[in-house]
Amino acid sequence: MEILKNTGIWIALFLIITFSMLPFFWILSSSFKPTDEIFSPVPNWFTKNPTLQHYKWVFDPSGGNMGKYILNSFAVSIISALIITTIACTGGYALGRFEFPAKNVLGIFILILQMVQGPLVVVFWYRFSWQLGILDTYIALILAYIAINLPFATWLAAGFLSQLPKELEDAAMIDGAGYWKTFYRIIIPLVSPGIMAIIALCFVNAWNDYLFALILTQTEKSKTIQIALFDLLSFFAKSNWGGLMAGGVVTSIPPVILFIFLQKYIVGGMTLGGVKE
């Protein structure tokens, strides 16, 4: 009976993992195939002639020339993640550890902002960036990412910070440290895993963003890797799927690596709102 139960649950796990991984494994494996094998009518899960030609194409200036787009993606994602985290920690500190009038109303307001997203605000962002003359610059993307991610990042920071014992500040104050010194000398170091999670989530959100990059960028000056790949997906249709899939794998690497190394903290952050009783 025990064996039966064990087998049953492992089979269930196997089916779930297969559904989740198989489609991705297919493009991973195809990205190493020579072009003629990619379009083979009979699916071939493991190629006998693995090649890096598609990956070379991705970075080749006369091929995909994706280097500049990847650089753009890294620049806007890192800069926005750092700015968001800085603001979110100070805001979250106030929200998580101090009592002040209308605190609950403010909290709910931030929560609502978190859900008023994407298509609801794109028209505004386009007009705003156009009027400021910052269309197709890093600044437009960074501003948009700050605005969209700040509410949830502040919530997360408030959550982490409210869990610390209240005596910390009292002790630091008695020793003569002011609010600001207490904050960055005592409080921040204690929640560094939480801060890593916020930086990582904001980075991944910006890196994976598709909608705002689509409307706010136009040329290789600021176009991100997501949009560069989508352009190819639309125009090339059949001719260079190998290069496309290699590009798709390359752009998945940063978020996947971050999740592998910071999984514990990120999952802790994701589940902080909504599930805790």
Next chain:
Amino acid sequence: MTGPEPKFVGFANYLKILTVDKYFYQILGNTVIWVVGSTILQLLLGFPAALVLNSKRIKFRGFFRGLILISWVMPIITAGMVWRWVYNADWGILNYYLSKIGLIKNYVNWLGNSKTVWPALLVASLWKGFPYMTVMFLAGLQGIPVQLYEAARVDGANAWNIFRKITLPIMRPIIAVVSMTSAILTWNNFRMIWVLTQGGPGYRTTVLSTYVYVKTFTFYRFGEGATVAMISFIFVIAMIIVYILLTKSYKLKW
């Protein structure tokens, strides 16, 4: 690209969208299919997956949780390539395997056929979204005190009864709140539909979020685009109110 100087037109755009626009109500219906379908499918897979991953019988649970999160953290463009490849009419693997086991005779253009496009989109949405639910439910399941299960077992309850009388009642608030969150996120989810069908064929899979984009950036009708966004916003606000009432009635802290 910016049109003439803006002028105030009262509710003209709303009237136009709500009475003249012959696609609007179809698109509203599509949005409901998209949101309700995605949420229910993700729940139906996400909850059992959390139960499986919570089982003591599984070793390396953290590793498997990491594996299923890959589809969730992957950029939408890669997910789009994955599913376009699976569903492709000429060399897609779905057609190959379905015809091999004899379920279909002729190859189907899954994303281009108005009968198959919705199921195809919803499966892709399930694949991308269910890990989020699983992770949330897993956190909830891990919060259930072990003593509760032990006490029930001492009293002679079987697995089914333990699930029905302990797990499900404790999880019900979490299921409700997470489903609501997921519904709101899906309502605003423009990316999945855009990379797979761009709302086609025709307006078959256009939802409010892609319609805002089409109105604004394909037809350059900024006013109408903003109007569709505002109508969409009213629905989002309604869902947020339900969400807040849910968390209040269950006394969840968020």
